[in-house]
Amino acid sequence: VYPQEEDFGIAAVEAQAAGRPVIAFARGGACETVLPCNAGRASGVAPTGVWFDS
Structure with missing residues (x-):
């Protein structure tokens, strides 16, 4: 769980490099570094991210 909103965390x-899931805010630097769950299905990359807006 990544609760902070940072430019780059x-x-x-x-965590993603180790194959662990990441739960993060859908804003800030996480939007650029965390792979969303719906990404990668076509590319073969395993999804690692879950976003929340609250």
């Missing part, structure tokens, strides 16, 4: 990137 290395913890989320490291």
Whole structure:
């Protein structure tokens, strides 16, 4: 779970590199670094992100 809204958060990137899921705000730097769950189905990349807006 990545509750902060930051420009770039290395913890989320490291979690994805280890194949762990990331739950993050749908704004800030996470939008650019976290793969959303619906991405990758066609490309073969495993999804690792779940977004929340609240």
